[in-house]
Amino acid sequence: MGRKRIHASSKVKGLRRSGVSGLWEARKVIPADLRAMFGKSEFKVALNTKDENEAVRVGAPILADWSDQIAKAQDRSVLASAPLQRQAIDRDRAFAAIQRWTSFRLKAALNEAFNGGLEPAPVGFSDEMREHVQRVGDLRSGDWSKVADFDAKLAEALNSQRIMCDPLHPAIPAMRGWFASALADVENGIMEYRRGRLSDAPDASSPTPVLPVTVELPVNPSPAAHPVAGMKLLDLLDRWEAAKGKSEKRHRGYVTRLSEFLGDPDVSQITPLQMDSFLIELKRFPNTKRDIEKTPFMTAIAEAEKRDDYRVLHIKTVWNWTVVYKALFEFAVDRDLMRKNPAAKMMKKPAADESEERDPYEAEDLATIFKTPMFQGAVSALGYRNTPGSLITKDHKYWLPIIALWTGGRVEELASLDVSEIKTEEEISFIDLTGRPLKGLRRVKNASARRIIPIHDRLIALGFMKYVAERKSGLLFPELDGDAVKMSVKFGKWWGLWCENVAKVKGEGLDDPQKVFHSFRHSWKRAARMSDAKEEIHDLISGHKDGNSVARGYGRGVDLMTLKAAMDLIDFPAFPTLPK
Structure with a gap:
């Protein structure tokens, strides 16, 4: 086994690059006599870039700040070197x-x-x-x-x-x-x-209960004997987000629906039976592209049941709701806001055969999609671009479906692409996701998703590399209007409405609730299995865990030329000719 190499920067002391990931990081050792003041032996932060100049730009101010903190601590240490007659503190x-x-x-x-x-x-x-x-x-x-x-x-x-x-x-x-x-x-x-939320400040004479904290004393202050009263579900969600980071917008929607169903109770009063009752109704909740966010929970169910196209949430989606509740209430238990987790036994994880949530686009679906005016020519770049004309607007609405089909990439991976991630080596162009983080903005789903995706010859023929060159730098699709967690959140909803608008039969074909943008990835995977490309190679390209075993055993797994050859074996005969 080779040793992990560390490459130091020749420009700024304290910057180094890992030989495994190739990403730069900033690091500064804290003097031994000051470590007790900082509670650690060194400062260290990942800079999430492979470019040394960018690492210097980002890392130099961080290193300077650390040096300033150490200097101040040394000054305080010198002042404290003389013995002091300190008073004991009660x-x-x-x-x-x-x-x-x-x-x-x-x-x-x-x-x-x-x-x-x-x-x-x-x-x-x-x-x-x-x-x-x-x-x-x-x-x-x-x-x-x-x-x-x-x-x-x-x-x-x-x-x-x-x-x-x-x-x-x-x-x-x-x-x-x-x-x-x-x-x-x-x-x-x-x-x-x-933010303008001018609620009353707590009164120290009768303080609100304090969450228990770990202190370095033999005996801690006694924690509250009973769970904190008055904590509401959305207040709990705010605390949870403050502790773990901003969650997805849909998670807040899940908690809002639960609060609405239960009548906005104190979290300490929620019982397992109430969660079971909510689960019964959740399994009847409609799976629809309509905007029902402001429709009361039970009203949305009642109205949907009257419709001919009524479909309920997929079992995996229901499970995803419960996972949020389990984690949220576990946080509350850890903070002594609840005695036990009422969602702990709410639902078992669905079996693998139940969890196959999305269907691939069929050949007929692909022909329907790419023969629409949005790809063949429309009268306007606005709206759904469903009126035939001569205008082809090559923005994210045009490129994302095409790239998703010919690469098998996930929508968020593609929507958040930066121009710097489109590279060319040995005359082969590819998407490089190896530097993506696992948390925060522009993250990938898991470690296996950090991968190389060769750009298919069909994409090059359609002018994709020309589009990249015109962008020069920054986000590949800067016009995308995302949120704090996902760049693709609004586009995903728009795509569902667009499919509903152009579907030949309502509720079928493109409008089938089991077919969403992620169906492009399923279509690519099916086409890959039907091609002559080896499974372990196309697993590497798609970032599936089974394929990642090859990468673990042989570094990057295979060379770029082999990946590219496998990618070009994957074809979609139903994909029509597009105007250039």
Whole structure:
């Protein structure tokens, strides 16, 4: 077995590239005598790029900030080198002081927001909002190490409440957990005020129950004897997202529907029987392309049952709803908001044969799709482009279905493509997803999805590489209007409505609920199995786990020429000629 190599940057000390992934990372070792102040031995962060110049641009400011933090810590260490006569701190008084500080900070921010003094919250899930959610989540989980001068902030909070303390006081480690929770409440509360949600700040004289935190004391404050009252489902979801990061929009929809069905109860009052009752109705919930978001849950079911095209959610979709509930309530149990998880035994995972959720597009479907005016010529680039004409608009609506069919890629992988991920080596063009993260924006589904996808000759003949060259840099489809989690979320809905609009028979063919954009991937996989391409090779191209075993055994698995040859063996005879 070869040893993992580390390649250091020749431009900036502290940057290095892993020989396994090829991605750059920033790293700085913390001096041994300061590690107790930071709670770790080094700073390290992945820069998610293979380009050294980009790594320098992103990593240099991070390294400078770390150096500044270490320098400040060294200054504090020098000041503390002389022996000090420190006063002992009463444990209960310290805990109460942190609660008073929390109330004071929130009330001051509330009054500032009330008088228009706070800057409005950022729109959408911006970098600032993403950093805020991550920071609050880290603090709630007890990870204070990423907050600069954390101990100094803790000492300052205590001093403001007339408890004399310096950052090197021996009681500081025992209070870090309390202060991390308090700081998370303050930062989250201020963000809520910036959003215009001016709810009352908690009163320190009768504080709301404090979530239990881990502190470095032999005996912790007694946790609440009973679950916290007053916590609603959507409030719980907000806390869950703050701890783990922003979830998908559909997850909030799942929780909203449950809250609506149960009558918006306190989470501590939800029972397994209520979840069983909801599951019975959920299995009757309609699978429809219509916008029923504002239609009451039971009304949507009743109205759908009267329609001739009434279809219920697929069993795997129902399971996906329950998975969200299981995770959400498990979080609540961990935070002592509930005694037990009411969704723990709500539903068993469907068997593999039940979970095959989508059907492939048939040859007739493909002919219907690509013979429409959107691909052959329309009168306008607006709407569904269903009126024949001479205009062909080669944007994401045009290219995404074509690329999905000829590559087998997932919609989010393709919708979030960057021009830099379209590469050419040895005169072979390909999509390089090997640098994608597993979490956050532009993530891939799993490690196997980090792969090379050769670009089929048919795509090249259709002018795809010319389109890429015209884009030059940035997102391949910048006009896509996504959300904080997915670039493709609105396009997926648009595609469903477009299929409904052009389908020859309502509820059949393209309009079949079992056929969605992901059906292109199923069509590609079926065509791959019917071709002369070896299964282990087309598994590598599609990113299926079975195929990834080849890559694990032989580095990248096979050379680019072999991947390209296999890709060009895959064909769709029903695909019509498209105007250039």
